[in-house]
Amino acid sequence: MLRGLWETACLPVPELEKHLTDFQVVLRPDGVLVGTMGLRVSGSHGLIYGESFSSAHQEEQARPFLWEKLLALARNRGCERLWMKGIGTGFWQSAGFRPPGNEELLTLPKAFGDCSGRWLTLVLREGTALPEHVAAQLARLQEEQYAQTERIRFQARLFKWIAGVIALLFLAAAAWLLFKLLGSVPRSRF
Secondary structure: OHHHHHHHOOOOHHHHHOOHHHEEEEEOOOOOEEEEEEEEEEOOEEEEEEEEEOOHHHHHHHHHHHHHHHHHHHHHOOOOEEEEEOOOOHHHHHOOOEOOOHHHHOOOOHHHOOOOOOEEEEEOOOOOOHHHHHHHHHHHHHHHHHHHHHHHHHHHHHHHHHHHHHHHHHHHHHHHHHHHHHHHOOOOOO
16 A cells, blocks of 8 residues: 555655654545655654655645644654655645754754755754763763762771771780780799
């Protein structure tokens, strides 16, 4: 079913078949496939692709439904930004998609292709720049780990020093006791 729809839309069928689980579909009540749209996720970015419909009339009816499904799926999968390649119709512009700036294009995941061509993007939520946030958290945890290791080393040196003093006191007490015992033993006179 999908193959025929993709062929009609002149999409790369062998490539799309590799990512079959990315696609959402709309069926009529009689089971006829009306439209399909895919969502590929890479990190916190999602790519909308493979959009195809059985007719222009079906496109107008099915596209908003598919969009709502993909939007919910993208949010559930933690997407902060959506991308699509090509010329966006009025529908996509009304959904909030716009051409990205040069700096935004630099965030385009390599898994989605290169930056050439016309891209549209939609920010779903402002992220915390996850890699930078993770790096900061990791640095903080490493500092805490280092501080804890230093505290443990200090305690180990302190306990070693205390143990050395106790051992020295024990030896001094033993030597004193031995000296006292040997001094109080009567000496035999031969």
